Amino acid sequence: MAQRRVTVQSEVGLHARPAALFVESAANAGGEVTVGKGEGQAVSAKSILAVMGLDVRKGDEIVITAEGEGAEQVLDRLAEIADAG
DSSP states (O other): OEEEEEEOOOTTOSSHHHHHHHHHHHHTSSSOEEEEETTSOOEETTOHHHHHHTOOOTTOEEEEEEOSTTHHHHHHHHHHHHHOO
């Protein structure tokens, strides 16, 4: 399992378009991918409702985990989306 902590830099956080891109990228991953806000409960990064329910805003820290082959590449892409400001 690979894990990455990212401070969200997107002006809108993980809402609207960034959330859709985040979920789409996670859904394309072969293994399980989760995201949590700070030290809170992690949710499936493949569910738009779960991701939007985290209410992630600019400046919030998220923890992304990925399992399976290509986990580091998945984390790179998701971190890039969260970091796009």
